[in-house]
Amino acid sequence: MATIDLNTISTRPPEDLDKKSARKQSSKRAERIAELHQKLVAEGKHSVLIILQGMDASGKDGAMRNVFGACAPFGLRAVGWKKPTDEEFAHDFLWRIHKQAPAKGEMVIFNRSHYEDVLIQRVHGWIDEEKVDKRIASINAFEKLLAYDNNTLILKFYLHLSKEQQVEELTERLQEPEKYYKHNDGDWEEREHWDKYRAAYNDVLNRSEIPWHIIPVDSRWYRDYLMTDIIVEALEGLDMQWPELDTERKWE
Amino acid sequence: MATIDLNTISTRPPEDLDKKSARKQSSKRAERIAELHQKLVAEGKHSVLIILQGMDASGKDGAMRNVFGACAPFGLRAVGWKKPTDEEFAHDFLWRIHKQAPAKGEMVIFNRSHYEDVLIQRVHGWIDEEKVDKRIASINAFEKLLAYDNNTLILKFYLHLSKEQQVEELTERLQEPEKYYKHNDGDWEEREHWDKYRAAYNDVLNRSEIPWHIIPVDSRWYRDYLMTDIIVEALEGLDMQWPELDTERKWE
Numbered sequence: 001m002a003t004i005d006l007n008t009i010s011t012r013p014p015e016d017l018d019k020k021s022a023r024k025q026s027s028k029r030a031e032r033i034a035e036l037h038q039k040l041v042a043e044g045k046h047s048v049l050i051i052l053q054g055m056d057a058s059g060k061d062g063a064m065r066n067v068f069g070a071c072a073p074f075g076l077r078a079v080g081w082k083k084p085t086d087e088e089f090a091h092d093f094l095w096r097i098h099k100q101a102p103a104k105g106e107m108v109i110f111n112r113s114h115y116e117d118v119l120i121q122r123v124h125g126w127i128d129e130e131k132v133d134k135r136i137a138s139i140n141a142f143e144k145l146l147a148y149d150n151n152t153l154i155l156k157f158y159l160h161l162s163k164e165q166q167v168e169e170l171t172e173r174l175q176e177p178e179k180y181y182k183h184n185d186g187d188w189e190e191r192e193h194w195d196k197y198r199a200a201y202n203d204v205l206n207r208s209e210i211p212w213h214i215i216p217v218d219s220r221w222y223r224d225y226l227m228t229d230i231i232v233e234a235l236e237g238l239d240m241q242w243p244e245l246d247t248e249r250k251w252e
Numbered sequence: 253m254a255t256i257d258l259n260t261i262s263t264r265p266p267e268d269l270d271k272k273s274a275r276k277q278s279s280k281r282a283e284r285i286a287e288l289h290q291k292l293v294a295e296g297k298h299s300v301l302i303i304l305q306g307m308d309a310s311g312k313d314g315a316m317r318n319v320f321g322a323c324a325p326f327g328l329r330a331v332g333w334k335k336p337t338d339e340e341f342a343h344d345f346l347w348r349i350h351k352q353a354p355a356k357g358e359m360v361i362f363n364r365s366h367y368e369d370v371l372i373q374r375v376h377g378w379i380d381e382e383k384v385d386k387r388i389a390s391i392n393a394f395e396k397l398l399a400y401d402n403n404t405l406i407l408k409f410y411l412h413l414s415k416e417q418q419v420e421e422l423t424e425r426l427q428e429p430e431k432y433y434k435h436n437d438g439d440w441e442e443r444e445h446w447d448k449y450r451a452a453y454n455d456v457l458n459r460s461e462i463p464w465h466i467i468p469v470d471s472r473w474y475r476d477y478l479m480t481d482i483i484v485e486a487l488e489g490l491d492m493q494w495p496e497l498d499t500e501r502k503w504e
Binding site: 044047087090091092093094095098099101103104105106131134135137138141142144145146148149150152 | 296299339342343344345346347350351353355356357358383386387389390393394396397398400401402404
């Protein structure tokens with residue numbers, strides 16, 4: 001497999017794609033995702049885990065809204081991962097993650113994930129390289145377990161943002177009242193470590209056994225266009241069936 | 253490493269060991285385990301996972317009573333693993349297990365464990381050999397994770413019972429009122445699969461990366477004598493320290 005280098009991958013949409021028609025397609029596909037999600041719940045055989053990673057202001061929240069916003073709430077769950085609690089710190093890094101793994105018939109969206117434990121922790125030197133190696137091996141083993149033992153489809157998205165676009169997005173949070181709640185001084189501090197994060201992401205993307213989808217997100221409409229396309233195709237690939245009518249069933 | 257074959261290992265205590273003095277030593281060591289457990293709680297740096305496996309009536313309950321009975325309840329937790337619930341079945345086999353992993357400063361005893369998922373399930377053909385292989389690999393990765401990422405000392409005990417002694421133990425459950433509650437027709441049915449269980453155990457003991465302690469249990473006093481010895485030594489090996497006095501501390 002070719003080595004991934006984020007520095008050589010554009011964060012912009014292709015020139016020849018029309019924004020308006022792309023948006024129309026994204027909406028239609030989001031409806032299709034909602035249908036397929038309903039089938040997932042009804043059939044109850046597969047589980048789906050969506051992982052969203054990316055620098056601050058790379059559009060993870062918007063992706064959740066636009067891509068999964070049409071889905072019904074039952075059988076859908078979004079989990080935002082922040083700094084671990086004391087109880088979580090008293091366990092291995094995958095303990096809190098595993099608890100939130102999707103059940104059969106469920107789709108779970110991780111806004112950030114166990115990957116932070118080899119990203120922010122590595123960038124700040126809170127763990128050494130030996131631990132990074134062990135954790136990456138543990139992550140690969142963990143994701144494999146979900147896949148073979150619980151029919152979990154794992155879709156991982158790296159939201160690929162340019163450093164310039166990040167400034168624009170972070171600045172908006174200081175200017176628009178509906179975005180104030182997203183402002184966090186810490187994001188501006190983390191920005192100082194841009195190159196270290198880039199290196200850590202490059203490494204993770206290359207060492208993950210279940211591959212990542214790299215989504216250019218400087219234009220949010222292109223993010224939605226790509227993500228909806230990938231998700232529709234992956235869900236259709238599960239070849240799910242509506243269950244037969246069961247006239248005997250009382251309560252389960 | 254030499255191959256383990258349970259068929260060549262005695263289930264009896266050595267002839268020259270005096271039962272009465274062995275019992276005295278076991279009691280003393282159980283007190284020592286309680287002291288070391290207190291230190292584990294106070295220090296809050298290590299976690300301990302004790303795994304008990306063995307055929308029906310191999311003395312897992314008695315081991316919990318005699319070996320850990322002197323420990324204080326805070327920071328000690330025993331978990332008995334039975335047939336998974338519907339919610340547990342809707343996840344991978346390690347999902348329910350991982351939730352119960354010990355926190356730092358805690359000792360957890362598993363009466364049966366994730367190993368049942370490659371024992372009873374294999375013996376009855378509920379999973380194929382490919383899945384057995386994958387699950388054994390997942391178990392090794394999982395135990396390694398606990399060890400390096402949460403300082404978990406994992407002590408695994410296989411309680412080694414003879415087929416003849418099993419009959420005696422199961423029969424007692426039909427004859428002694430204080431043992432009636434342990435009787436289960438299913439145990440007599442499982443006994444029919446003795447050889448298959450023996451083969452499955454042999455395989456697991458040989459493929460585990462964290463090694464097992466094989467404890468001959470036809471005489472229960474010898475079980476306690478060996479287990480207390482192993483546990484005291486392992487806990488002492490952690491080189492735990494009582495924390496320094498902290499006069500600044502308010503509430504944590």
